[in-house]
Structure formats: structure tokens, C-alpha cells
Amino acid sequence: MTVAINDIVASIESLRNHVDIIDKRTIEQTYKNIGNxxxxxxxxxxxxxxxxxxxxxxxxxxxxxxxxxxxxxxxxxxxxxxxxxxxxxxxxxxxxxxxxxxxxxxxxxxxxxxxxxxxxxxxxxxxxxxxxxxxxxxxxxxxxxxxxxxxxxxxxxxxxxTSNILTSFDAQPGDAILLAIDLNGNYYKEYPFWNASTTNSSQNLQKLAQLPYKIANNKWSKVAKDVSMGGIIGTLLMLLNTSKVGAEINIEAITKPESTTWKKWLSSFPSYGYLFSCPTKNIQNIKSLFAENGINCDHIGSISKQPDLFLNYKEHKLKF
The missing domain is CATH 3.30.1330.10 (PurM-like, N-terminal domain)
Structure with missing residues (x-):
């Protein structure tokens, strides 16, 4: 357990200074020029x-x-x-x-x-x-x-x-946070990019592209953001900033490829990856839709009122 805790703590420390995550945090500087x-x-x-x-x-x-x-x-x-x-x-x-x-x-x-x-x-x-x-x-x-x-x-x-859009402005305290990623891939060359796209069929790519649309129009969620540069953590920070909320994340709830480290996975850019927040009553509907289409979807945490991000591992609560 000690080795695992040390690995997680070291990973979080390094992520705080990761250039792609810093970049996500400083995006808000743009709005000083054009407003919100x-x-x-x-x-x-x-x-x-x-x-x-x-x-x-x-x-x-x-x-x-x-x-x-x-x-x-x-x-x-x-x-x-x-x-x-x-x-x-x-x-x-x-x-x-x-x-x-x-x-x-x-x-x-x-x-x-x-x-x-x-x-x-x-x-x-x-x-x-x-x-x-x-x-x-x-x-x-x-x-x-x-x-x-x-x-x-x-x-x-x-x-x-339609009128039922997904946004990053409407996450509410008490919402569940879901992470959907297509794990049917591998890292592309030396890049921090999890590639499940170029190896996939056109038919499947087009089918998967419609899943967030179905979630929105079934009114299971009003909130989403695609996981991009900065990975899971950088993307989550952006969502929390626009919704002016915080979150608690259970690291152990995140499915990680066995061949990679937490540091790399938490900052990776998946070709198909989305964060959602939703009322707890809709968790299973969203997870089932993704499962039916071969996509891993984890319930990884919850939205909190206090605008801080905590990454929890076992009994340890680590403020990001």
C-alpha cells in the first residue's frame, strides 16, 4: 500500500506542474479579452x-x-x-x-x-x-x-x-461524475495520445459519435466535456471552473490500462473520452448505453459546492 500511495502522491505532484494542465488552467486568461x-x-x-x-x-x-x-x-x-x-x-x-x-x-x-x-x-x-x-x-x-x-x-x-444541449456551465453539487473512454486502443507512438480511432471502423466511429447526443436528448445529463490535452484532470479543472463548483474523485474508480502509470493516464488525451455530471438516478442509464457500445464508463466521483478538487485514494484525501 505504501508504494501505491507514494506513486499516487508523486503523480499528483507532477500533474500540478504538467504543462498541458497548466495550459488548461490558464485558458481563463482568454476571457479577460473577450468576456464570459x-x-x-x-x-x-x-x-x-x-x-x-x-x-x-x-x-x-x-x-x-x-x-x-x-x-x-x-x-x-x-x-x-x-x-x-x-x-x-x-x-x-x-x-x-x-x-x-x-x-x-x-x-x-x-x-x-x-x-x-x-x-x-x-x-x-x-x-x-x-x-x-x-x-x-x-x-x-x-x-x-x-x-x-x-x-x-x-x-x-x-x-x-436540439434544445437539449450538454454544457460545462451547469454541474450541480451532488451530481455524479462519470468518465467514458474507449479503451480499445493503445498509445500512438511516443505521444500521450490514447488512440482508439485510426484502428476503428468508420461504422463504429460514427455510431460512437452519436452517444452523447442520445444522452442529451434522453435528458440523462446536461453537462459534459470531452477529455482533451491535459487529460482527465486538466479537463475536469476546466469543467469545475466554468460551473464554479468543486469535485471529489476516487482514483481507484478510474479504469487504467495495466501497462501505463497513473501519472501518464491521468494526463493522457484519449481519442474518445468524455466527462459527464448527472443526477445519481441517471448513472445506470448512461453507463448501460456506453457498455452496450463497447465503451468503458466509470462513476469516478461527485460534484461538491466548495470549489476545490480532491483526489482520493483509499483513506487518503489529496487536494489538487
């Missing part, structure tokens, strides 16, 4: 509404009660250089995850791509097209520059949700 909310476009006065800023995608209310969803992702330069095919694939994939995390379904993506010459883009395009075809979401336009001093890539996405 904005009004919708003046050109559509009949759709006038307040749009909250800080979700995985912007949810823009429509007259019929539905929502347009808009998101974007940029790819860091060292990733684009070291693995251009997977960078292109990931740029499309993570945008789709952002839409799904809102309880929506993706419509189409556009890209902005810069390179010194056109040949530099071939592997990037191959990756984007592979993801587009795998998930059934078309690339419908964008902007290309073939005489740039640098290579750069960003992708944006449009999606749609």
Missing part, C-alpha cells in the same frame, strides 16, 4: 440570445429552440512537423469531439493551412481526408496559402444540437 458571454449577431434579431463562452463549442440558439454549434482547433507546430498525417487526422477528429461533447452532431469542417510549398501539405491533407471519411463529416472549404514562411494548420467545425 456575448450577444448573438445583430443581423439576426429574431434569434437574439446570450452565448456563453468557455464550452467545447459555442452554442448559438436558433428560433426553433435548436442550436448551431461552432468550434475550432489549432495544431501546435512541433506536432505538425513531427507527424503531419496524424496532425491532419487529429485536427478533424478533435473538432468532431467538441461538437459531440455539446450533445450535438457534426455537419461540416473547414480548414486553414499554411505551408512553404504545396508538397508540404500532402501528408496533412491525407490525414484530414482520412478523418473526414472515417467520421462521415465533409471538408467543405477553407483557406490555403502555399508561400508561407511557416507550416500551420487550424480546422473549424459546424454542428447542430
Amino acid at each position: 458571454a456575448t450577444k448573438s449577431s445583430v443581423y439576426f434579431p429574431d434569434d437574439a440570445a446570450t452565448i456563453l463562452l468557455g464550452d467545447d463549442a459555442a452554442a448559438i440558439p436558433q428560433k426553433d429552440g435548436s442550436h448551431l454549434l461552432l468550434a475550432a482547433e489549432g495544431i501546435v507546430s512541433h506536432f505538425l512537423k513531427s507527424d503531419p498525417w496524424f496532425a491532419g487526422y487529429s485536427a478533424v477528429m478533435v473538432n468532431i469531439s467538441d461538437i459531440c461533447a455539446m450533445g450535438g452532431l457534426p455537419i461540416a469542417v473547414t480548414d486553414t493551412i499554411y505551408s512553404f510549398k504545396a508538397e508540404d501539405n500532402e501528408a496533412i491533407w491525407d490525414g484530414m481526408i482520412a478523418a473526414s471519411q472515417a467520421y462521415g463529416v465533409p471538408i467543405v472549404g477553407g483557406h490555403s496559402c502555399y508561400h508561407s514562411a511557416i507550416n500551420a494548420l487550424s480546422v473549424s467545425i459546424l454542428g447542430k444540437a
